[in-house]
Amino acid sequence: MRDTALRYGKVTRLLHWGLAALILWQLFGMVVKVTMEKSPTVSAIVGSHQPVGLVIFVLVVLRVLWALINRGNRPAHGEGLQGLAARAGHVALYALMVLIPFTALVRAWGNQRAFAPFGFEIFPAQEPPVEWAVAVAEWHGEMGWLMLVLILGHIAMVAVHDLAWRDGTLRKMAGR
Numbered sequence: 001m002r003d004t005a006l007r008y009g010k011v012t013r014l015l016h017w018g019l020a021a022l023i024l025w026q027l028f029g030m031v032v033k034v035t036m037e038k039s040p041t042v043s044a045i046v047g048s049h050q051p052v053g054l055v056i057f058v059l060v061v062l063r064v065l066w067a068l069i070n071r072g073n074r075p076a077h078g079e080g081l082q083g084l085a086a087r088a089g090h091v092a093l094y095a096l097m098v099l100i101p102f103t104a105l106v107r108a109w110g111n112q113r114a115f116a117p118f119g120f121e122i123f124p125a126q127e128p129p130v131e132w133a134v135a136v137a138e139w140h141g142e143m144g145w146l147m148l149v150l151i152l153g154h155i156a157m158v159a160v161h162d163l164a165w166r167d168g169t170l171r172k173m174a175g176r
């Protein structure tokens with residue numbers, strides 16, 4: 001279950017791949033939103049954005065707690081500049097994973113629309129809206145697109161590790 005210096009454990013893997021799938025779904029949905037004409041299918045995909053985003057936030061909180069519990073007991077980032085770059089990339093991904101859904105939820109609490117994912121009202125509509133809470137999410141979309149770029153970089157670096165350097169990086173998160 002727990003991580004070791006050689007590989008990530010079952011819980012970390014479940015959180016990593018589960019969140020990867022959900023976050024890619026969010027980004028796919030937003031690509032659909034900005035590139036396609038409105039239709040019932042497009043609306044259904046875009047309509048899943050807020051409930052799925054809430055699930056992501058809950059899982060991210062669990063992921064951060066689990067990372068803290070396993071701190072000092074995970075595969076190392078490597079030496080020198082390369083290790084530093086890997087660590088910086090992971091810190092940036094974690095920061096965006098927290099900030100993107102958190103700021104959107106703060107806005108959902110403070111704006112004029114009720115927030116009712118899965119049919120349950122969590123935040124009623126605010127009248128008047130809470131200005132600072134709405135402003136907090138001003139860069140929500142931009143942070144989302146930045147995350148897409150970082151995810152593509154993350155995937156590219158795993159490919160470099162495995163195909164060029166052949167150091168078995170992917171196996172630590174995906175293999176047996």
Ligand code: HEM
Nearest residue numbers: 026027030050053054056100101104105108140141144145
């Ligand atoms: C990791 C989770 C999330 C990702 C990756 C993400 C990503 C994005 C992206 C890329 C856009 C920009 C679309 C455009 O350019 O038009 C966007 C828009 C939006 N998102 Fe999210 N989102 C996430 C979570 C959430 C959550 C939790 C909520 C609400 C509770 C939410 C509500 C919205 C809304 C209302 C918009 C349209 C307004 C705006 O662009 O800020 N999102 N999201």
